[in-house]
Every structure is written in structure tokens, then in C-alpha cells.
Amino acid sequence: MTMRGMDGSTAGAPLEGYNFAYLDEQTKRMIRRAILKAVAIPGHQVPFGGREMPLPYGWGTGGIQVTASVIGPDDVLKVIDQGSDDTTNAVNIRRFLARTTGVATTGRTAEATLIQTRHRIPERPLREDQILVYQVPIPEPLRFMEPREPETRRMHALADYGVMHVKLYEDIARCGRISTAYNYPVLVNGRYVMAPSPIPKFDNPKMDRMPALQLFGAGREKRIYAVPPHTEVKSLDFEDHPFEVQRWDACCALCGAGDSFLDEVVVDDRGGRMFVCSDSDHCRERRDAGHRGPEPEAVGQVQEI
Amino acid sequence: MTNETEQPLLRAVGVSHWYGGTLGCRDVDLDLHAGEVLGIVGESGSGKSTLLACLSARLRPAAGRVLYRTRHQGTVDIYGLGEAERRLLMRTDWGIVHQNPRDGLRLAVSAGGNVGERLMAVGARHYGRIRETARAWLERVEIDAGRIDDRPDTFSGGMQQRLQIARNLVTQPRLVFMDEPTGGLDVSVQARLLDLLRGLVADLGLAAVVVTHDLAVTRLLAHRLLVMRRGEVVESGLTDQVLDDPQHPYTQLLVSSVLQP
Numbered sequence A: 001m002t003m004r005g006m007d008g009s010t011a012g013a014p015l016e017g018y019n020f021a022y023l024d025e026q027t028k029r030m031i032r033r034a035i036l037k038a039v040a041i042p043g044h045q046v047p048f049g050g051r052e053m054p055l056p057y058g059w060g061t062g063g064i065q066v067t068a069s070v071i072g073p074d075d076v077l078k079v080i081d082q083g084s085d086d087t088t089n090a091v092n093i094r095r096f097l098a099r100t101t102g103v104a105t106t107g108r109t110a111e112a113t114l115i116q117t118r119h120r121i122p123e124r125p126l127r128e129d130q131i132l133v134y135q136v137p138i139p140e141p142l143r144f145m146e147p148r149e150p151e152t153r154r155m156h157a158l159a160d161y162g163v164m165h166v167k168l169y170e171d172i173a174r175c176g177r178i179s180t181a182y183n184y185p186v187l188v189n190g191r192y193v194m195a196p197s198p199i200p201k202f203d204n205p206k207m208d209r210m211p212a213l214q215l216f217g218a219g220r221e222k223r224i225y226a227v228p229p230h231t232e233v234k235s236l237d238f239e240d241h242p243f244e245v246q247r248w249d250a251c252c253a254l255c256g257a258g259d260s261f262l263d264e265v266v267v268d269d270r271g272g273r274m275f276v277c278s279d280s281d282h283c284r285e286r287r288d289a290g291h292r293g294p295e296p297e298a299v300g301q302v303q304e305i
Numbered sequence B: 001m002t003n004e005t006e007q008p009l010l011r012a013v014g015v016s017h018w019y020g021g022t023l024g025c026r027d028v029d030l031d032l033h034a035g036e037v038l039g040i041v042g043e044s045g046s047g048k049s050t051l052l053a054c055l056s057a058r059l060r061p062a063a064g065r066v067l068y069r070t071r072h073q074g075t076v077d078i079y080g081l082g083e084a085e086r087r088l089l090m091r092t093d094w095g096i097v098h099q100n101p102r103d104g105l106r107l108a109v110s111a112g113g114n115v116g117e118r119l120m121a122v123g124a125r126h127y128g129r130i131r132e133t134a135r136a137w138l139e140r141v142e143i144d145a146g147r148i149d150d151r152p153d154t155f156s157g158g159m160q161q162r163l164q165i166a167r168n169l170v171t172q173p174r175l176v177f178m179d180e181p182t183g184g185l186d187v188s189v190q191a192r193l194l195d196l197l198r199g200l201v202a203d204l205g206l207a208a209v210v211v212t213h214d215l216a217v218t219r220l221l222a223h224r225l226l227v228m229r230r231g232e233v234v235e236s237g238l239t240d241q242v243l244d245d246p247q248h249p250y251t252q253l254l255v256s257s258v259l260q261p
């Protein structure tokens, strides 16, 4: 057994009285079949007979069921929420999966074989031997324009996607630019329009031709979809309003990164603010490698918030 | 005006439809040539909307065929097409103006977005050009281009109908289906809309099928008329002929009750 980093835990025995990863084997097989179908048709939403999980919807039950169906005893699990491994949501999900499987956990992207995420894609490029599982609240990208489910199904079947550009048109008409910043719609493999889940559009380019397998689970709506490794993922846009990612004037105050997604955080009770990497593992990795931002000593303050 | 030797643009052969045991329409034959406006009249429940839905690829008839002469692929049976081809036809070559603008507009989307949707659906990806085209169409249907970013639920009934028309004509269709386009509007608003429609149909050389229970509408718009009663066509001919010299007793009744109040 090996330690998997500072905040990691070693592999151990799963909890007595539960099946491995909580779900029974029949349910896992059913979910795996849906995953295989989703991988075969990149970006296409596949319904699955989801199970009730001991967590409320909105806590990532779709992602957990996908993770529970693909996890094996040798996996090393990382769970992130908004780029952090330490939020209540991330801690609860990691604890649940670790207890019911006994697998090792880690905070380090580089060490993980399986990463469940809400709201971010790690900054460190993912590899072919890794799987990224997204928690999805609303899987249907056409929902905003077309509430009728049979109609959205037909629109996907016929690649009848004009309304997606109507939505972007409305953005520009209202704000002078495409103001959609999260869950920015993408076209997968030149065929299906897909909701990337509420990640910032900053992360969209990482999905394009990613070497890792990307799996998406929506618990409430019982849908699974996937982007297989090395698949084209294109963000929708107009010729004269091309897709752009968020940019900041500042760099990370702790590690000096100028190319990572930054969060603005309050650092003291006098309203002092700074920008720091949203991906805390990435920031730590950079600092460990000797990178320094303008306020490197603020690490402790930031972590207390 | 119409070329006798030219194939019709739209042809219905023996079109019949039932809703369970209720007759919608029965055994309707019709030809519509390019640039021609056909009026369908008859009292409420006579099968006009059913026939229009069958003609416009929205309701597969229980029997009969609907043939359409396409721009590039000759004449096709519209219910023999795959759904993808049928939808493409509907949003490029055809327009449908619904009686209730709520059925034909996206009320939560700006006027410009409503007009631009068909362009985007067929691949337009230049925001500036889509917007310019939308602006030009708003002006063409007499909507102040300054309202391009307003939602249609802030528009009057007459403006909503004109917006529906712009939304349909933006892809320069050859054939437009209209179900009671002036229904529910005030008389003065109706007159303005009819004027506009007449001008557009003539300028663009559009063919149209217009369903109405209002004979005055057909007098202004339609070249030819079909009179329906209990799901069947009882009389057809040039509009002036049918209205001035009706042959069928039912048509005579319609004309006398409407035109001589």
C-alpha cells in the first residue's frame, strides 16, 4: 500500500454489508451498457434506469452512479468541486466512494486514475489512462429553447440545431457579445450538440481531443453521455463573434500562473481581495515546483476561507 | 399568369383524413401552380384546417398523396420523404403562417431572433449579416427596425402576424400556407395586413394556400377558390367566378350570407 499524497488515503477494505461501490452488480452492468452506448455515439444522451442513492439530487448522484459503475479496486480516486478537493460536496462524495470501495484517494490530478468533477476540468492535461466523470444537473442543451422532450429528441435525431444559434444570437443582441460563460454548448464529433455541464467556458477547449475518456452522468434526469478519447469538441459560435475563453488582467497571487482559471477570494476582514487558481492542486503543484506569485505568503489565509 | 404546360408546384390527389370516426376531409384533389394563390373557404368545421395540415406536411393523411415539385429533385411525394428532408423543405421552400401567432413565433426570443432563426437553421453563421437581413425583413413587413430586440409578446396582434410573415419569408420560400391569417384581428388591422400580404405575394411571386372563413379575404388575395362543406370540395374555380356566380347551393348560401349582410 502506498500513500497517495498529502490529502490522500491508502486503499483499504470496503465497508462491510455493502456491495463494492454501493450499487448492486446488476445495476452496474446496466449502467455500463448505457456508458458503452454513449461512448459509441459521442455526445448522444442515453437514458439509464438510475438507482436511488443515499444522497439528494443536486449532490452529484448521476456522477456517483457512473463512477461507481466504472471504478475498480486498483483505481485512485480524486473528487473535485469548483476546482477544490475540500468542499463539503467533494469531501462527502469522496468519503462515500472510498468507504464503499476501499480504493485509494488523492488530491493530485497526476496520480488519479478516476476523477469525478463538478464545475471544473483540472488544469493539468489529462492522459489516456484517466477517466473524467462529470456531474450534470441538466443534460439537455436544447431545453432552454425547447421545453418539450419529444421535440428535443427529434431535433437531436435530425441534427436540427438552429435554435442553439438563436440562443447565442440573443446573447449578442442583448450584451454585445456571447455572454454565456458556463455550460457553453458544444458540437461533439461534428454531430451532436451537448451540454458540457456547468464548467466555465474556459475549460471547453480542454474537452477537444482530450486523451482521457469523458463520461457525464445526470442523476435526476437519468441520462448518461460521453466523449471518447481524442474526439473533436467544438464550441458553437458565429464567424464574426468567435468563441473566446475568459481572461484575467491578474495572475495567480500565490503561484503566478497567468494561464489558469482564477477565482477572486477575500483574504482578510478588511475586504482585501486577490486572484488565485481555482484548481488548488494545480496551484500547489506549481508552488512545489518553485513558482511564486506576487503574494506567495497568503497561502494560509486563502485556505482558511 | 400561370403556364398551362408547366407542372403544378403542389398537387393533392384523393387526400382524405379521419380523426377516429370523425371526418376531417375526404377525397380532395387540387393543383397549385407557381405564383398562384388558392383560397380555401367554408364554414367552421368544414375541414379547411385539416386539409391545410395535410398539404403542408404536418398531418399525414389517412389516404391520398401530396406531391411537390422541388427546385432540384423533381416532383416528390412529401410523405414519402424522410423526416429530415421534409423538415428541410419546410424551413427553406415553404412557410406556414399560423392563425395564432403563439404557434408560429418564439415569444421569449427577440423579433430579430425570430426572423433570423430559419437562416441559422440552414447554416447562416455571421451574426452581422443575419441581423441586417432581419432588420430589412422587419421593415418590409412594416415593423419599426428599432424594435428588433423587443420580444413579440410586447407586440400588438397585427404586428405579431406581420412578424410571423417575416420569419417565414426570410428564406425566400416558394410556397406559403396560411390558416386564417387575419382571424382575431380588428377590421382596420385586417385590411392593412391583407394589403401587405397582397404586395408581398405579388412582389415575390409566391404561391400560397390561404384558409379563411372570410370571403372578403379571398376576394382580395386569392386567384382561385375551393369551397368546402363537411370535409368535401363542393365547388372550385376562379375567385371572381365563384363569388359572383356561385353554382353550388351551399356556395350560394355562403355568398349571400356573407356578402349581402
Ligand SMILES: Nc1ncnc2c1ncn2[C@@H]1O[C@H](COP(=O)(O)OP(=O)(O)O)[C@@H](O)[C@H]1O
Pocket (backbone or CB within 6 Å): B019, B022, B023, B024, B025, B042, B043, B044, B045, B046, B047, B048, B049, B050, B051
Ligand atoms: N385534432 C382533432 N381531433 C378530432 N377531431 C378533429 C380534430 N381537428 C379537427 N377535427 C374535426 O374535423 C372536422 C374538420 O375540422 P377542421 O379541419 O378544423 O375544420 P375548419 O378548419 O374548416 O374549421 C371537424 O368536425 C372537427 O371537429
Ligand SMILES: [Mg+2]
Pocket (backbone or CB within 6 Å): B048, B049, B050
Ligand atoms: Mg380551422
Ligand SMILES: [Zn+2]
Pocket (backbone or CB within 6 Å): A252, A253, A254, A255, A256, A257, A276, A277, A282, A283, A284, A286
Ligand atoms: Zn496558482
